[in-house]
Amino acid sequence: SEPEDDCFLPNPNQYYLLTTTAEGNYQNCREHRSSHGYRSAGIPPNSASRAPKGNKNPKGKRSTEECEFEKPIHCDDGAKYRTYDGSCNNLKYPYWGKAETPLARFLKSDYHDGKGSPRLYGKHRKRLPNPRDIRLQIHEKSLPIHELEGHSHFLMLWGQRTSHDMIEKVEARSSTGGRLDCCGEDSGKDNCEIPILLRVDDPYFSQFNRLCLNFRRSKASPDLKCNFETRQQLSEFTSYVDASDLYGSNEATNENLRTKVDGLLKTTLHSDGNEMMPQANGGFCRSQSEKKCFQAGDRRVNQQPALMSVHTILLREHNRIARELKSKNPHWNDEMLFQESRKIVIGEIQHITYNSYLPTILGSNIMNLFDLKPRSLGKYFTKYDDKVIPTIRNGFMAAAFRFGHSMVNNHLAFKDHYGNNERTLFRHLWVNPDKLYETDGIEKTLRGLQEEHSQSVDRYKTEEITDRFFESPDRPGFGNDLISININRGRDHGIVGYLAWRKMCKLPSADNFYSLTDHSRKMVRLLQSVYRRAADIDLFVGGVTETPLPGALVGPTFACILGLQFKALKYGDRFYYENDDPNARFTIGQLNEIKKATLARIICRNSNIGEIQQDVFSHGDPLVNCYSIQDDINFSLWEVIPQN
Ligand code: HEM
Numbered sequence: 254s255e256p257e258d259d260c261f262l263p264n265p266n267q268y269y270l271l272t273t274t275a276e277g278n279y280q281n282c283r284e285h286r287s288s289h290g291y292r293s294a295g296i297p298p299n300s301a302s303r304a305p306k307g308n309k310n311p312k313g314k315r316s317t318e319e320c321e322f323e324k325p326i327h328c329d330d331g332a333k334y335r336t337y338d339g340s341c342n343n344l345k346y347p348y349w350g351k352a353e354t355p356l357a358r359f360l361k362s363d364y365h366d367g368k369g370s371p372r373l374y375g376k377h378r379k380r381l382p383n384p385r386d387i388r389l390q391i392h393e394k395s396l397p398i399h400e401l402e403g404h405s406h407f408l409m410l411w412g413q414r415t416s417h418d419m420i421e422k423v424e425a426r427s428s429t430g431g432r433l434d435c436c437g438e439d440s441g442k443d444n445c446e447i448p449i450l451l452r453v454d455d456p457y458f459s460q461f462n463r464l465c466l467n468f469r470r471s472k473a474s475p476d477l478k479c480n481f482e483t484r485q486q487l488s489e490f491t492s493y494v495d496a497s498d499l500y501g502s503n504e505a506t507n508e509n510l511r512t513k514v515d516g517l518l519k520t521t522l523h524s525d526g527n528e529m530m531p532q533a534n535g536g537f538c539r540s541q542s543e544k545k546c547f548q549a550g551d552r553r554v555n556q557q558p559a560l561m562s563v564h565t566i567l568l569r570e571h572n573r574i575a576r577e578l579k580s581k582n583p584h585w586n587d588e589m590l591f592q593e594s595r596k597i598v599i600g601e602i603q604h605i606t607y608n609s610y611l612p613t614i615l616g617s618n619i620m621n622l623f624d625l626k627p628r629s630l631g632k633y634f635t636k637y638d639d640k641v642i643p644t645i646r647n648g649f650m651a652a653a654f655r656f657g658h659s660m661v662n663n664h665l666a667f668k669d670h671y672g673n674n675e676r677t678l679f680r681h682l683w684v685n686p687d688k689l690y691e692t693d694g695i696e697k698t699l700r701g702l703q704e705e706h707s708q709s710v711d712r713y714k715t716e717e718i719t720d721r722f723f724e725s726p727d728r729p730g731f732g733n734d735l736i737s738i739n740i741n742r743g744r745d746h747g748i749v750g751y752l753a754w755r756k757m758c759k760l761p762s763a764d765n766f767y768s769l770t771d772h773s774r775k776m777v778r779l780l781q782s783v784y785r786r787a788a789d790i791d792l793f794v795g796g797v798t799e800t801p802l803p804g805a806l807v808g809p810t811f812a813c814i815l816g817l818q819f820k821a822l823k824y825g826d827r828f829y830y831e832n833d834d835p836n837a838r839f840t841i842g843q844l845n846e847i848k849k850a851t852l853a854r855i856i857c858r859n860s861n862i863g864e865i866q867q868d869v870f871s872h873g874d875p876l877v878n879c880y881s882i883q884d885d886i887n888f889s890l891w892e893v894i895p896q897n
């Protein structure tokens with residue numbers, strides 16, 4: 254975990270963490286590295302079958318195949334809009350933040366063999382505890398529900414949506430391109446090294462005689478400098494908070510989602526006459542009424558109905574804006590209408606994220622410490638820095654931002670406009686779009702998110718995601734355990750243990766359980782009963798069980814990792830909505846309009862919900878009539894008078 258060489262020596266204000274990364278550093282140590290012959294050894298980036306696997310990775314030889322990230326990208330430095338794949342956001346380093354590039358790292362990887370095999374052993378070469386044992390002992394069932402006082406289930410949902418905007422992992426495949434069955438025919442093969450083994454007396458799965466949960470490793474990749482020596486992992490999506498889940502992370506996906514007329518996205522009509530996402534052809538769908546699942550920039554949108562509903566609202570917002578812009582500027586063509594609408598929607602989403610979501614998660618101290626708060630009305634953000642690497646960091650992806658899994662309630666509620674509230678456990682809702690097609694179905698789902706709480710961020714997790722994740726009603730016992738997966742994913746990605754992260758964050762840390770100053774004594778005892786050494790504690794486990802900071806929902810270690818990542822995504826995004834980039838910026842007048850955005854407003858404008866809380870993320874506030882908060886964007890500020 255120690256920084257590798259001089260250029261990583263900590264700097265008191267931690268800015269170095271934003272501009273360099275521990276592996277695949279792309280900035281300060283560039284020349285230094287290449288002169289040491291770091292570009293060596295290899296496996297082509299897109300070959301799962303030849304993934305770096307421990308000592309099978311031949312050192313010193315470079316693959317004959319070209320490394321993708323060496324291909325030059327030519328940027329249009331006068332472009333007004335983001336590319337779909339995020340390339341050329343940074344004009345000096347066009348690959349930064351781009352889709353289909355490797356995750357970066359705050360800390361050096363910790364693999365079993367130092368190169369790519371999963372982290373298996375802890376201190377003193379003792380085997381790390383089995384992830385399912387950890388999940389059973391520490392991440393117990395949250396029953397009765399551990400409600401998060403004052404916060405609605407919308408808070409969980411916005412976290413999930415944001416995670417789907419920033420990252421999608423790429424899984425390793427079999428040599429023929431199929432999905433690996435690591436508990437069956439592919440057992441023991443490459444990328445199946447760490448299936449999740451179950452005990453014969455497992456409290457849930459034993460009744461189904463299951464002894465193994467499938468766990469496929471993430472696909473191996475070199476880093477962005479084409480260093481093949483240490484295994485890295487890819488993200489399919491742009492790192493930026495740029496609504497790539499709505500618009501797609503490449504041109505082909507985007508093309509498919511558009512009507513190519515008047516800047517509109519494709520839709521299906523709901524029986525109430527409003528728009529829904531277009532229907533997907535094929536794909537995995539568990540509709541009981543043979544209704545189709547949906548097509549979006551992110552196929553995970555079909556995972557559960559609340560995500561589908563919020564996504565639908567954002568899609569409607571895009572089309573609504575495109576129509577408004579068209580009425581102001583009838584001479585604009587499809588492309589112009591599309592890009593301007595997309596820019597506004599991304600601005601709104603970034604504003605909701607930085608202005609409403611993050612302060613709730615991190616609290617005002619952390620928001621200030623990492624300069625995450627939007628500027629006051631009338632001001633641009635002026636600190637864009639092309640040395641800041643926006644790319645999603647591995648510790649954030651594989652552990653810290655998964656804190657939200659603790660916030661998932663065990664059910665969704667569907668509340669009609671008379672106030673009848675019907676609760677359904679998640680196990681009946683996975684990949685099932687039926688609710689959305691019902692009369693008032695989207696509104697019911699949204700009212701339900703407002704009505705119900707998120708759960709608290711702590712060691713407890715709902716059994717819907719631990720035992721019954723993706724279980725279907727007709728196949729009980731065939732689900733998976735997301736929390737065991739999180740722990741295993743950290744080891745798959747070579748994420749160093751929890752204590753190293755505390756050190757990075759300059760939090761008190763020493764190599765023993767008594768140094769755990771941010772856990773309750775009871776929690777320390779629990780950790781001690783599972784892990785032999787404090788240094789072995791997995792980042793996800795140690796982080797999610799910390800006592801939250803005052804005014805925040807997460808403890809200091811996750812607050813630090815989240816703070817750094819969201820700062821990198823703000824300082825390192827040339828198209829960040831508040832940025833004063835002369836090509837890309839909004840006018841100050843327009844920016845002030847974007848800053849009116851709240852999720853409540855967007856829902857009101859695009860549904861028949863009728864009433865809602867002004868701050869949808871909080872719980873227990875009075876509902877207000879949509880008419881009273883519908884204050885729309887003043888689109889005349891986008892009006893362009895055609896010359897002659
Ligand atoms: C119903 C709610 C949710 C479900 C069912 C769910 C499910 C999943 C699944 C299946 C994965 C892939 C795990 C792996 O193979 O490693 C995942 C990854 C992840 N989740 Fe969630 N999640 C939910 C909510 C959330 C929330 C609320 C957050 C954050 C606030 C979040 C953040 C993440 C992140 C950062 C990843 C890693 C991204 C990736 O693997 O591509 N999730 N989630």
Ligand SMILES: [Ca+2]
Binds near residue numbers: 418492494496497498
């Ligand atoms: Ca994105």
